[in-house]
Amino acid sequence: MxxxxxxxxxxxxxxxxxxxxxxxxxxxxxxxxxxxxxxxxxxxxxxxxxxxxxxxxxxxxxxxxxxxxxxxxxxxxxxxxxxxxxxxxxxxxxxxxxxxxxxxxxxxxxxxxxxxxERTRILERTNEGREAAKRRGVKFGRKRSVDRSKVIDLFNSGIKASEIASKLQIGRSTVYKILKESLNSNDIK
CATH class of the missing domain: 3.40.50.1390 (Resolvase, N-terminal catalytic domain)
Incomplete structure (x- = not known):
């Protein structure tokens, strides 16, 4: 054997x-x-x-x-x-x-x-806890590190997304994401 x-x-x-x-x-x-x-x-x-x-x-x-x-x-x-x-x-x-x-x-x-x-029950309890925390206002994920108001101000002053990304050393996709979120909240003029 x-x-x-x-x-x-x-x-x-x-x-x-x-x-x-x-x-x-x-x-x-x-x-x-x-x-x-x-x-x-x-x-x-x-x-x-x-x-x-x-x-x-x-x-x-x-x-x-x-x-x-x-x-x-x-x-x-x-x-x-x-x-x-x-x-x-x-x-x-x-x-x-x-x-x-x-x-x-x-x-x-x-x-x-x-x-x-048991794994299924653990997953259910974890999801229930996460939902309860969200209802209490707990935010999940990492903290935002980009100054969103600076991105919006630069865009409102006529600077293009590529230049904003370069100037703030962030990705262009991040700039577009911030602008899209801001457009929905009417922060962009």
Missing amino acids: RKFGYARVSTSQQSLDIQVSRLKSEGVEDFRIFTDKLSGKQFDRDGLNTLLVKVEKGDLILITKLDRLGRDTLDMIKLVNQFLKLGVHIRFLDDGLSTEGATGKLLITILSAIAEA
């Missing part, structure tokens, strides 16, 4: 180091660890696809957590079944789960459904 490892983070800014280190401590050799820096929602992942090609009957894949394999319950079930059809088992180290028995496969299916439902 050969051991393989799979590690995934959702963005390129996140580090795989902790997962990879854990896989190595479980006896997985460097060249048998496959990684992705991509959302678990994405089913087509280079590291995962390569892993699917490399494993053979009797191999074992180690993954630190259930959600590192995928986010969507149907995709998780599909992936687990793909590996099982190849005769390959998966062991989730932190969750203490494995597809090596019938009960493990059932638990993985149930837990991935629960995890997906």
Whole structure:
């Protein structure tokens, strides 16, 4: 039985180091660890696809957590079944789960459904909180750094958008955006 490892983070800014280190401590050799820096929602992942090609009957894949394999319950079930059809088992180290028995496969299916439902609830609560904050007047996004009145004054004095952009060291598109917003609020003469 050969051991393989799979590690995934959702963005390129996140580090795989902790997962990879854990896989190595479980006896997985460097060249048998496959990684992705991509959302678990994405089913087509280079590291995962390569892993699917490399494993053979009797191999074992180690993954630190259930959600590192995928986010969507149907995709998780599909992936687990793909590996099982190849005769390959998966062991989730932190969750203490494995597809090596019938009960493990059932638990993985149930837990991935629960995890997906929890992510949906978190998203709903986050959106509700954001909407409540907007109603209270909280502004989101970065603070404006361009003096909008200066852009409008320069434009009202006859200076063209390209010259304003150059003079204020901002993009022409920013000048046009400010002018468009100002036109709607009747700041432009």
